[in-house]
Amino acid sequence: MSAETRNYTLKVWRQSGSSAKGEIKTYEMKNVSVGASFLEMFDQLNEQLLANGEDPVAFDHDCREGICGMCSMYINGRPHGPDTGITTCQLHMRTFPDGETIYVEPWRAKPFPVIKDLTVDRGAFDRIIQAGGYVSVNTGNAQDANEILIPKAIADEAMDAAACIGCGACVAACKNASAMLFVSAKVSQLAVLPQGKSESSRRAQNMLAQMDSEGFGACTNTGACSSECPKEISLTHIARLNREYLRNRFTLNDVEEFQPIKKPDYLDFGV
Amino acid sequence: MKLDSKIPAGPLAEKWTKHKFGIKLVNPANKRKYDIIVVGTGLAGGAAAASFAELGYNVKAFCFQDSPRRAHSIAAQGGINAAKNYPNDGDSIYRLFYDTIKGGDYRAREGNVHRLAEVSNNIIDQCAAQGVPFAREYGGTLANRSFGGALVSRTFYARGQTGQQLLLGAYSALSRQISKGKVKMYTRTEMLDVVMVDGKAQGIVTRNLITGKIESHSAHAVVLGTGGYSNVFYLSTNAMASNATAAWRAHRKGALFANPCYTQIHPTCIPAHGTHQSKLTLMSESLRNDGRVWVPRKPGDTRKPNDIPENERYYYLEEKYPTFGNLVPRDVASRNAKYVCDDGLGVGVTKRAVYLDFRDAIKRDSKRVVAERYGNLFDMYYRITDDDPYEVPMMIYPAPHYTMGGLWVDYNLMTNIPGLYAIGEANFSDHGANRLGASALMQGLADGYFVIPYTIGDYLTGTSYDIPSTDHPEFKKAENECKARLQKLIESKGTRTPDEIHIELGKVMMDKCGMSRNAEGLDYARKKIQELQHEFKTNLKVVGGTEELNVTLEKANRLADFLELAELMVVDARDREESCGGHFREEHQTDEGEARRDDENYTYAAAWEYNHKGADPILHKEDLIFENVKLTQRSYK
Numbered sequence: 032m033s034a035e036t037r038n039y040t041l042k043v044w045r046q047s048g049s050s051a052k053g054e055i056k057t058y059e060m061k062n063v064s065v066g067a068s069f070l071e072m073f074d075q076l077n078e079q080l081l082a083n084g085e086d087p088v089a090f091d092h093d094c095r096e097g098i099c100g101m102c103s104m105y106i107n108g109r110p111h112g113p114d115t116g117i118t119t120c121q122l123h124m125r126t127f128p129d130g131e132t133i134y135v136e137p138w139r140a141k142p143f144p145v146i147k148d149l150t151v152d153r154g155a156f157d158r159i160i161q162a163g164g165y166v167s168v169n170t171g172n173a174q175d176a177n178e179i180l181i182p183k184a185i186a187d188e189a190m191d192a193a194a195c196i197g198c199g200a201c202v203a204a205c206k207n208a209s210a211m212l213f214v215s216a217k218v219s220q221l222a223v224l225p226q227g228k229s230e231s232s233r234r235a236q237n238m239l240a241q242m243d244s245e246g247f248g249a250c251t252n253t254g255a256c257s258s259e260c261p262k263e264i265s266l267t268h269i270a271r272l273n274r275e276y277l278r279n280r281f282t283l284n285d286v287e288e289f290q291p292i293k294k295p296d297y298l299d300f301g302v
Numbered sequence: 303m304k305l306d307s308k309i310p311a312g313p314l315a316e317k318w319t320k321h322k323f324g325i326k327l328v329n330p331a332n333k334r335k336y337d338i339i340v341v342g343t344g345l346a347g348g349a350a351a352a353s354f355a356e357l358g359y360n361v362k363a364f365c366f367q368d369s370p371r372r373a374h375s376i377a378a379q380g381g382i383n384a385a386k387n388y389p390n391d392g393d394s395i396y397r398l399f400y401d402t403i404k405g406g407d408y409r410a411r412e413g414n415v416h417r418l419a420e421v422s423n424n425i426i427d428q429c430a431a432q433g434v435p436f437a438r439e440y441g442g443t444l445a446n447r448s449f450g451g452a453l454v455s456r457t458f459y460a461r462g463q464t465g466q467q468l469l470l471g472a473y474s475a476l477s478r479q480i481s482k483g484k485v486k487m488y489t490r491t492e493m494l495d496v497v498m499v500d501g502k503a504q505g506i507v508t509r510n511l512i513t514g515k516i517e518s519h520s521a522h523a524v525v526l527g528t529g530g531y532s533n534v535f536y537l538s539t540n541a542m543a544s545n546a547t548a549a550w551r552a553h554r555k556g557a558l559f560a561n562p563c564y565t566q567i568h569p570t571c572i573p574a575h576g577t578h579q580s581k582l583t584l585m586s587e588s589l590r591n592d593g594r595v596w597v598p599r600k601p602g603d604t605r606k607p608n609d610i611p612e613n614e615r616y617y618y619l620e621e622k623y624p625t626f627g628n629l630v631p632r633d634v635a636s637r638n639a640k641y642v643c644d645d646g647l648g649v650g651v652t653k654r655a656v657y658l659d660f661r662d663a664i665k666r667d668s669k670r671v672v673a674e675r676y677g678n679l680f681d682m683y684y685r686i687t688d689d690d691p692y693e694v695p696m697m698i699y700p701a702p703h704y705t706m707g708g709l710w711v712d713y714n715l716m717t718n719i720p721g722l723y724a725i726g727e728a729n730f731s732d733h734g735a736n737r738l739g740a741s742a743l744m745q746g747l748a749d750g751y752f753v754i755p756y757t758i759g760d761y762l763t764g765t766s767y768d769i770p771s772t773d774h775p776e777f778k779k780a781e782n783e784c785k786a787r788l789q790k791l792i793e794s795k796g797t798r799t800p801d802e803i804h805i806e807l808g809k810v811m812m813d814k815c816g817m818s819r820n821a822e823g824l825d826y827a828r829k830k831i832q833e834l835q836h837e838f839k840t841n842l843k844v845v846g847g848t849e850e851l852n853v854t855l856e857k858a859n860r861l862a863d864f865l866e867l868a869e870l871m872v873v874d875a876r877d878r879e880e881s882c883g884g885h886f887r888e889e890h891q892t893d894e895g896e897a898r899r900d901d902e903n904y905t906y907a908a909a910w911e912y913n914h915k916g917a918d919p920i921l922h923k924e925d926l927i928f929e930n931v932k933l934t935q936r937s938y939k
Contacts, residue, residue: 034576034651048850066575066651066687074580074801081799081845081854089851091368093541095581098466099372117685125688146512147851154489157369161481165474166433170353170751176430177388180442189435190460193467197371226433292481298489 036062037129041076043088044136046145053145055134065125069112070095070102072124090149097121097261100196103203104149105136110200110259118198118261138199140208142246153199155245156213158292162241163234164217166227185223192220194262201256201264207248212256214238215272216264222275232279235272237289244291305558305909305924308712309413314930315395318417321713322756326763333358335767337521338758339506340364341493341548344373345465345743346726347527348472349750355484356475357755362519363476363485364508366492366543371473374529374541375746378465379586380449381457382743384422389446393454395419400931401452402741406706406734407883407899408933409561409907411926413713414731421752422744426458428751432471436460450587450739451629457740462586462678468743472750492856493548494784496524496555496722497777499770503722507780509788511856514849516781516788518772522765523721523758526552527750530705530727532565534864534871535816536808538702539571539584543856549709549728550863557709557717558909558922560730562867563875564706566737566884567817569635571701572686573655582701583686585679587739590628590635592663592672593696595619597656601646607657607695618642622895626938633736633884633897634938636700637817643699650697659695700817704742706733706884707874710909710924714757715749718909721761725749730907735883788848791858796841800857803842807834807861807868815872820888824876831869838865870910870919877921880904894937901933 039060046053058079063072070092077087093101102119106112112122127133135149143151181189195216202210218235221227227234250269257266310321328336336359340351343365351363365373385398398419403410426444430436437445437459449457460467479485490511497505497518505520531546532538553559570590572583598605599616618638620627628635639656648654664672669692673680680691687697709717709724711731716723726746733741770776814827838861846852881890881897882904890898905928911920 064576064578067578068580068686071578071580075578077853078799078801081843084845086846087853089853093367093372093543094374094377095542096377096583098463099367099374099376099541100369101367101372121685123686123688150851153368157371157477157480157487157489160371160474161477165478166431167478168431168475169356170349170428170475170755171424173424173427173431176386176426176436177443179430181438182442183438183440186435186438189433190437190467193435193460193470194463196466197369220435221433224433224435226431295486297486 035065037065037124037127039063039127039130040132042132042134043149045088045148047147049144049146063124065123067124068095068120069104069106069122069124070120088149089147092120095120098196100198103138103151103198103200105138105203107134110138110203111261115258116261116263118196138203140199140202142208142210143199143202153197154294154298155247156197156199156210158245158294159210159214159238159241160217161292162289163230163237166221167230179225181224189220189224192216192264192268195264196262198261200259200261202247204255204259205248206253206255207251209250209256210242210247211250211269211272212260212264212266214242215268218275219268219271222271232275235275236279239276240289241291303718303911303922305710305718305922306712307411307413307924308714309411310713314412314416317413318420325756325760328759328763330358334360336360336762337362337769339519339521339524340527341506341525342373342527342529342728343370343473343476344375344527344529344726345469345472345746346728346750347525348373348469348476349747350525350527350725350754351485352472352475352479353751353755354758355479355482361479361485362488362521364488364491364493366490366511368489370476370487370489371470373469374544375469375743376466377541378743379462379584381447381459381464381740382425382468382747383449383456383738383740384426384458384744385419385456386423386426388444389455391454393456397454398422398456402732402738403734403931405738406736407897407936408734408901408905408928408931409564409882409926410732410734412928412930417753418732418745418748421748424752425744425747429468429471432474434460434467434471451631452738465743468747472747493528493551495551495780497780498555498719499774499776502720504770505772505777507777507784509784512851514847514852516785518777518781520769520772520777522762522769523723525723525725525754525758526709526728527725528728530708531864531867532702532705534807534868535702535811536804537574537579537582537812539568539582542581545860545863546867547860547863549724550867552709552717552719552722554912555719556912557719557722558911559707559870560710560907560909561707561735561874562871562910563815563878563885564735564883565702566632566704566706567636567700568703569632569639569700570658570698572683573650573697573699574652576651584701584703585683585698587632589658589676589679589696592675593628593658593660594662595628595635595656595658597642597647597649599647607649607659616642616647623938630938633817633886637886639698639700640817655697655699657695658698660691661695664692702812702816704737706730706735706737710907714760715754716757716761721765723754723758725754735885788855788859791842791844791855791862792846792848794842794844794858796843798837798841799843800854800861803834803838804857804861804864807831807865811868811871815875818886818888819875821876824872828869828872828876831865831872835865835869838862873919874908874910878904878908896937899935
């Protein structure tokens with residue numbers, strides 16, 4: 032670790048509310064420690080703004096360890112910035128040369144409306160999970176965990192898919208704003224495990240129907256989602272999702288009228 | 303006030319079974335007539351909200367994050383304990399119970415801890431059924447590992463992301479109930495106060511963090527699963543927005559706060575890099591299995607670590623504790639790191655760090671073997687610090703990580719306020735003065751899935767179906783108080799930002815009420831905290847309005863409560879004239895420098911009552927009764 036500091040010019044998207052007109056504003060940052068994370072630089076910016084009596088930049092963040100999925104900045108044209116396999120909170124300033132101009136925007140996708148500045152509403156992801164991203168089991172009646180034998184390779188594959196943190200980088204990276212990688216990660220995790228098999232086709236159908244109703248686009252196999260995914264979720268999960276979906280369409284053994292879940296009226300975020 | 307823990311009589315192993323049978327049941331058809339509010343959707347809150355809804359209750363759940371999937375339970379790495387004894391290495395419910403009581407330095411309740419050990423096995427079954435991808439052996443059975451110095455392998459895990467996977471399991475169960483309409487999920491909504499009507503908790507006041515709208519919600523019972531208060535130290539491993547406001551507001555309404563001075567400071571965290579640090583990152587303590595901890599013998603030595611010869615390196619843990627060496631328990635490791643840095647031997651930019659060196663392990667076992675064991679941790683360290691731990695020693699320093707204290711609850715997890723419950727890290731009951739590794743996830747899920755769904759029924763059967771409407775004067779009064787509080791904050795036109803004051807508070811707390819405490823330091827800290835409270839009231843700077851997304855206002859409102867809680871922590875630490883677990887009082891140590899308990903005078907939980915007259919808080923003692931375990935003194939020499 033070094034005590035070196037650098038200076039940057041930040042170009043940040045500012046938008047006071049969802050219906051307000053946004054614009055890029057310029058901020059000069061001095062003496063940023065190279066060991067600081069990208070979000071620590073934003074903390075520093077916000078302290079600066081506050082000291083000047085200006086409104087700090089609103090941005091989502093929480094765990095700062097790359098696991099909660101809150102942080103969501105579009106940095107120099109890439110979700111979570113120039114590094115791969117990390118979230119914005121794991122991006123460090125030593126990645127950026129001294130004097131660089133850095134552009135920071137919110138996730139850009141219609142189903143993720145801007146709430147303020149860099150904060151977007153990702154409630155659509157929650158509703159996709161509500162449409163079927165679970166095993167239908169109640170608390171309290173489970174058999175002994177070792178009665179379900181799961182080969183290590185299968186458990187590992189499920190874990191690869193389950194690593195998704197629901198940040199939305201896949202959608203932000205996709206030219207179609209498709210949520211297929213997100214949906215496939217959950218469908219795939221539960222489709223390979225015996226616990227989730229019995230409802231896997233139905234799950235795929237309902238989650239995709241919800242995805243469509245939220246306004247996410249379709250998949251055209253570009254692969255930007257996977258290469259920008261901080262958890263490096265593989266495209267092969269999308270293949271499995273398609274398989275589960277088609278199986279249901281062709282066999283028609285478990286088709287049920289699905290009513291898309293609406294955003295509840297009690298969640299008034301003004302967007 | 304008489305504190306009744308309601309621990310059932312009878313043999314330890316039969317208490318919970320007998321208690322469950324004694325609990326009054328709510329008729330299934332009547333469950334839909336009861337509304338329950340759950341605040342916080344981590345492991346405890348998320349599991350409880352889902353389980354209540356499955357039983358038929360109407361649930362309103364609240365979280366300040368944008369989704370219930372993001373609660374800080376998600377960041378737990380290591381694993382979850384259970385007494386399954388799958389490896390056949392002699393584990394049992396009683397052994398897990400015993401280890402937890404002993405690990406807590408005999409400051410937890412026997413009854414609660416035994417129940418925790420009993421239901422630990424159900425948790426693993428439940429999570430496996432939900433599709434949590436636990437690590438498996440080739441034969442398909444669940445894998446176990448030994449963790450945190452335990453002598454049996456009872457820890458279940460999902461790579462280094464066990465907290466995430468367990469939380470997503472609870473989140474999926476919760477999502478299922480949301481889709482069925484049994485749970486109304488309020489995201490980006492923060493609780494500001496508990497509302498009491500006729501002495502019972504009947505609802506909460508919340509703020510929509512986007513619109514700033516203040517709202518009331520009424521229910522038959524209120525359950526707080528709002529986590530711990532490590533962020534009182536400003537720099538901790540907790541998530542940025544983790545806060546104590548819900549618990550503290552409940553405390554101000556009369557709920558007792560127990561053992562606030564019991565905090566856990568984890569030895570292996572990445573040190574601060576400078577002045578603009580916002581958050582500390584934990585690394586698994588498994589690193590101490592092969593890493594050797596040292597500092598230069600010469601104060602202010604500026605040589606690179608690899609240039610410092612062997613005889614000028616001070617392997618202080620190995621020298622002071624020849625038997626356990628680098629594997630001494632968390633509190634001992636943390637405290638000694640502080641001591642050597644206090645003596646001017648610290649390293650790194652801030653001089654508050656010690657080396658954790660793998661040179662000898664690599665020499666002995668090869669780089670390949672070390673990489674197999676710790677590769678992902680080394681990568682993480684490299685990414686954050688830009689130092690390659692295969693080439694140069696890691697630098698580590700302790701960081702606040704977990705708080706064992708919390709709202710006082712009885713065996714039913716109800717606070718002393720009827721209808722108000724606290725679960726998970728928010729309560730005080732199971733970890734005593736120190737928590738063992740892989741036990742936090744176990745307790746959160748035990749409370750949420752397997753304890754409170756039973757015990758809440760006992761209270762609800764005795765209540766009327768009717769609840770006060772949110773137009774009730776008590777709700778209006780609480781709303782107006784919250785609005786006035788926020789208004790006052792927004793009108794603060796001083797010069798200090800909330801973070802500046804919080805950083806100062808954190809420094810005092812870490813220095814005087816952290817790894818090592820003494821009477822003089824605690825008295826100083828209390829004075830300093832009172833000064834900061836005054837500074838906050840008179841010289842705070844907040845911009846913007848109340849009816850908008852206003853991050854500074856959120857921070858200020860949380861800090862107001864941290865400033866009060868900090869004072870209570872100091873009062874509690876000052877009052878407990880003994881050392882136990884994470885609470886080390888320098889006046890009370892053995893000749894060998896180890897923590898010395900005073901079982902004769904301090905075998906009790908200190909439950910503090912808020913004193914609205916502005917004077918000292920009022921202490922209530924719950925005596926801890928040990929019928930099964932013999933109290934012994936620790937030694938790691």
